[in-house]
Amino acid sequence: MKQTLHPSSFPMRVLGIDPGTATLGYGMIDADEDGMRLVTYGVIRTKAKTPMQERLLAIYVGIRDLLATFEPESAGIEELFFGRNVTTAITVGQARGVVLLALAQAGIPVGEYSPPKIKESVAGYGNADKNQMQLMVRNLLDLEETPRPDDAADGLAVAITHYNYSRFADLTGAAW
Numbered sequence: 001m002k003q004t005l006h007p008s009s010f011p012m013r014v015l016g017i018d019p020g021t022a023t024l025g026y027g028m029i030d031a032d033e034d035g036m037r038l039v040t041y042g043v044i045r046t047k048a049k050t051p052m053q054e055r056l057l058a059i060y061v062g063i064r065d066l067l068a069t070f071e072p073e074s075a076g077i078e079e080l081f082f083g084r085n086v087t088t089a090i091t092v093g094q095a096r097g098v099v100l101l102a103l104a105q106a107g108i109p110v111g112e113y114s115p116p117k118i119k120e121s122v123a124g125y126g127n128a129d130k131n132q133m134q135l136m137v138r139n140l141l142d143l144e145e146t147p148r149p150d151d152a153a154d155g156l157a158v159a160i161t162h163y164n165y166s167r168f169a170d171l172t173g174a175a176w
Helices: 052-070 086-105 115-123 130-140 150-172
Strands: 012-018 023-032 035-045 074-078 110-113
Touching: 012 052, 012 150, 023 052, 023 150, 035 052, 035 150, 052 086, 074 086, 074 150, 086 110, 110 115, 110 150, 115 130, 115 150, 130 150
Parallel strands: 012 074, 074 110
Antiparallel strands: 012 023, 023 035
């Protein structure tokens, strides 16, 4: 996990990003000492047959629109996970780069979190499965239904994680 800037004001509006080029999930919460509340969630989709530069532009425009509409004070993004498919990792890395650019241009502090850190922060267990994560997102945000699609729920999990780490750093003065 890396931190580019330290958000130290609470309450805060937090954007969470689960990066991808076909489907990028996002979730936004308001958070303070009393808890977390859902603002919005969803996905930015691009078509597979579209040239990569157009897909990245669509992601960039979508993120810029979210930032302009909801004005988050801070953001978290999932770090790149290198599995067996290097091509997928490269394209996800490109999507992350576009998102990080949009956030930097807007002056939004960004925290980056590995999948196990997100799982540990939300579910209390670094190897939690998708169902456990979705249940915890639903419970932590007091939602009647699990956010769909999965990528949107993952974006909310990143937002929750970023708030948890931000709050801990604010309370303890600890570096991230």
